[in-house]
Amino acid sequence: MPALAMPMPLCLFLAFFLSAAMPVLGQAPEKKEDEPKKADRHVRFLPVGDLPPFRQEIRNGIAYELEPPAGSIPPREVVLGSGDDSKLSAPLLLGQVTEPFKVPAGKGPLTVRRKGDDEKSVPWLQLDRPEEGDFIVLLWRDPVEKSWAATRSLVLPEDLESAPPGTVRFINISPVTVGVVFGAEKLELLAGKSFRRKLEIGKDTPFELGANAVAGGLKRFYSGSLFQNDSERSVAIIYRADGVDPRLPLKAIVLREPVELPAKKDKKAPK
Known part of the structure; x- marks a missing residue:
């Protein structure tokens, strides 16, 4: 008669179970390919x-x-x-x-x-x-x-x-309201405020900046034009002149720069 198999002691059974489970429990979860990167x-x-x-x-x-x-x-x-x-x-x-x-x-x-x-x-x-x-x-x-x-x-x-390509932002860091003539628009830009406009790509857009004169109307302190390519954006900043005996109390700086767009993800071919 064959010998009967003796039951495994409980302590040996637990040691065997834990040794088999440890690699699985300790394994870090795999990152999903579609999970967005911060x-x-x-x-x-x-x-x-x-x-x-x-x-x-x-x-x-x-x-x-x-x-x-x-x-x-x-x-x-x-x-x-x-x-x-x-x-x-x-x-x-x-x-x-x-x-x-x-x-x-x-x-x-x-x-x-x-x-x-x-x-x-x-x-x-x-x-x-x-x-x-x-x-x-x-x-x-x-x-x-x-x-x-x-x-x-x-x-x-x-x-x-907030600042996409093909646009210009006018920002007023001076202490007074400034008049902006942008193309056919006539706008008021309050102190500490800004606004954004689209630019026609590849074409000059004229604009003027002025402040209220004592006798009424606007006293122009800046006149120019804006030109952009489709992957660029601009900013026009109005500020109080802080030089020695400035000829005009207000000035403006206009900057244009390229915009780096995020790379487009290639669509995966169906399996």
Whole structure:
């Protein structure tokens, strides 16, 4: 008679079951191919204003350029901190947009310090990040203090929905309402506000900017035209002139740039 099989002891059974199950339980779930990847978000800075007069002195028959007066230009380089360990260095030049810098998702503080300042020092500038999307920060010096040590700022969204290609944004950071003649339109742009218009691609669109004169009507301070290709966008920023004895109280800077569109995904061939 064959010997009867003895039942496996409970402790051996549990050890065998767990050793078989461990690889499955410890395996990380596979990522789905169609799962959307979280896109990085970025910030750029645009300091706006007038350069101080060029100064030089002669030493032993050689001309040397003098440093601009303190507070007459923005810091030459700043360091960005977002409340975490990531820090980015950005040169600031009047009338030029910085390269984009990555910032964390969600709302939170964005501190800007002069390069070389101690991390415990008072930041040169502190902003609140918008909850989502790319954004640009317009900077200008305080008109009362007349120094970049006291800096004003305006945070604006800069994603493809807010500033798509084929459009122009008019932004008024001056303290007064500005009249805008754009093609056949006549518009008022309040202080601190902006609006967007479509541009006809490959064709010049004339526009004028003016402020209310004492005797009524508009006193024009800028006249020009806008031209764009289909993958470009423009911005026109109106600001208070902050130079020495400016001829006009208001000025404008107009910038045009290409827009990087997201790559189109190739459709998968049916299996």
